[in-house]
Amino acid sequence: MSRLVVENVCKTFGATRVLDGIRLEVPDGSATAVVGSSGCGKTTLLRVIAGFENPDSGAVTVGSEVVTRDGFSLPPHRRKIGYVAQDGALFPHLTVGQNIAYGLDGGLGGRRRHRAQVRELLEMVSLGADYADRRPHQLSGGQQQRVALARAMARKPDLMLLDEPFSALDTGLRAATRQAVADTLRAAGMTSILVTHDQEEALSFADQVAVMCTGRFTQVGTPEQVYAAPADLFTAGFLGDTVLLDAILRADSAETALGRIPVQADAPAGAATVMMRPEQLVAHVVSLGDPGCATVRGVEFRGADVMLTLALDGRAEPIQVRRVSVAAPTVGDRVELEVLGAAVAFTSEQCAAAAVLNNGVPRTVTARDALAV
Template sequence: MSRLVVDNVSKTFGSTRVLDGIRLEVPDGSSTAVVGSSGCGKTTLLRVIAGFENPNAGSVTVGSEVVTREGFSLPAHRRKIGYVAQDGALFPHLTVGQNIAYGLNGGMAGRRRRQEQVRELLEMVSLDPSYATRRPHQLSGGQQQRVALARAMARKPDLMLLDEPFSALDTGLRAATRQAVADALRGAGMTSILVTHDQEEALSFADQVAVMCTGRFTQVGTPEQVYAAPADLFTAGFLGDTVLLDATLRGAFAETALGRIPVQADAPAGAATVMMRPEQLVAQAVSQVDPGCATVRGVEFRGADVMLTLDLDGRTEPIQVRRVSVAAPAVGDRVDLEVLGAAVAFTDAQCATAADLTSGTARALPARDALSAV
C-alpha cells in the first residue's frame, strides 16, 4: 500500500503556476527525495502535503485518509505528519530533553515514562542520552538537526517531511548527519520525503528520486534508474556530469567519434545524441605501438579521483573523463579510451525539450552537434 499518494496536484500564486499536475506515490516505509533547483516548486509541494498551503487542484492521500481534495483540506495539526525544517527550529529556552518531550503525550505514563521515551528517541538518532540536559546552543548544527528529527518522531507520525534539513551544515558533518537521519528513519520503518537541491544527497538518501523542473517531475524512479537511464537530457545533466556525442544509431549500437558504442535496448533509429557519464570512459595510458586517440589537456584533482579534460583527435571540443587519482595521466600525455556499459540515446526532439526545460532554470545544454561535457 502507498503511504502517500499525490494525485494531479497544481498550485498557483497569482499568475505563476508553481506546481503543474504533480503525481507521486511513496510506498509505506520507504523514502523519496524530491530534487531540483531553487524555485522549481519543491518546498511548495512539501507545504501542500503538510497542510500549510492548499492546492488549486488535485488531492493528497496519507495512508487511507484523504487530507486534501477539491473543497476540503484537513488542518495541518490533524494530519499526523512530522516536519523538519532547514534550521531545526528548536526551542532555545528548553533543554534537548524538553524539546523532544514537547512532542510526547503525557497521558497516564507520567514523567518517568517520558524520560524513557526521550532516551529511546535520542538513541534512535545516534545521540547519547546525556544530551538530554543540554541546551540547543551547546550542540553542533548536525546534533541540532538530529534533535529536531527526534522531536518530530516523538509523535509517531504517518509521514515525515524533511525540507533541506542538511543544507546549512559543512560537507563532513552533512554526510554524517544525513546517514544518521536515514538510518533512524529506516530503523523506525517511517515513510519520508526529503526535499533537496543536492543531487548526491538525493541519490544516496532515498529509495526513490523525483527530479523536478518548473513545477513538474521530469522523472521518478530508483536512484540507479534516474542516474544511469535518465528520461531526458535535463534530468541527465541535473543529476551529474555528462558526455554528449553526436551519433548515428544502427540497431543496438551508435556510431560516434569514439567508435561503435552500445546503447539502450529501446534506442531510436537514425541521428541522435548519446549521453554517457564521465566514469564510463576509462582513460588508459598508451603503449609504444598504440598512438592513442586523445591528449590530456587538464587534470582537476578531487582527492580520491580526478577529472581529466581530453582533446579528442579530430575534434575541436574537449570531453571530460573521471578516473581514480592514483597514477593518473599528466597534462600532455596521450591516452586511449574504453567505454564501459551502454550509452543513452536521445532524439533531436528530446534534446529540444530538454533545452526548453533548462531555459531560465538551469545551465544550458551544449549544441546538438558539439562533443562536450556538461
C-alpha cells in the same frame, strides 16, 4: 499503512504555476527524494502535503486518509505528519529533553513522565541520554538536526517530511548526519520524503528519486534508473556530469568519435546524440608508438579522483573523463578510451525540445548546452 499518494496537485501563486499536475506515490516504509533547483516547486509540494498550503486542485492521501482534496483540507495538527525544517527550529529556551517532550502527549507538563521516552528517542538518533539536559546552543549543527528528528518522531507520525535538513551543515558532518537520519527512519519503518537541491544527497538517501523542473516531475524512479537511464537531457544534466557525442545509430550501437559504442536496446535508428557519464569512459595511457585516440589537455585533482579534459582526434570540442587519482595521466599524455556499459541515445527532436532552468526561466537547449546544467 502510511503510503503517500499525491494526485494531480496544482498550485498557483499569482500568475506563476508552481505545481503543475504533480503525481507521486511513496510506498509504505520507503524514502523518496524530491530534487530540483531553487524555485522549481519542491518545497511548495512539501508544504501542501504538510497542510501549510492548500492546493488549487488535486488530492493528497496518507495511508487510508485523504488529507487534502477539492474543497477540503485537514488542518496540519490533525495530520499524522512529522516535519523537520532546514534549521531544525528547536526552541532555544528549552533543553533538548524539553524540546523532544514538547511533541509527546502532555507536552512540557509531562516531561518527568516522559523521561524514559525521551531517552529512547535520543537513542534512536544516536545521542546519549546525557544530551537531554543540554541546550540547543551547546550542540553541533548535526546534533541539532538529530534532536529535531527525535522531536518529530515523538508524535509517531505516519509520514516524515524533511525540508533540506542538511543544507546548513559542512560536508563531512552533512554526510554523517544524512546517514544517521536515513538509518533511523529505515529502522523505524517510517515513510519519508526528503526535499533537496543536492543530487548526491538525493541519490544516496532515497529508494526513489523524483526530479522536478518548473513545477513538474521530469522523471521518477530508483536512483539507479534516473542516473543511468535519464528520460531527457535536463534530468541527465541535473543529476551529474555528462559526455555528449554526435552519433549515427544502427540497431543497438552507435557510430561516434570514439568508434562504435553500445546504446540502450530501444534506441531509434538514425542521427542522434548519445549521453554517457564521465566514469563510463576509462582512459588508458598508451605506450610509445601507439597512436591512441585522445590527448590529455587538463587534469583537475579532486582527491580520490581526477577529472580529465581530453581532446579527441577529429573532434573540436573536448570531453571530460573521471578516473581514480592514483597514477593518473598527466597533461600531454596520449590515451585510448574504453567504454563501460551502454550510452543513452536522444534524437535531435528530443535534444531540441529539452527545457532546462536558466536563472529560473525555462529555455530550449541543444545537447551540448545541457553540459552546463
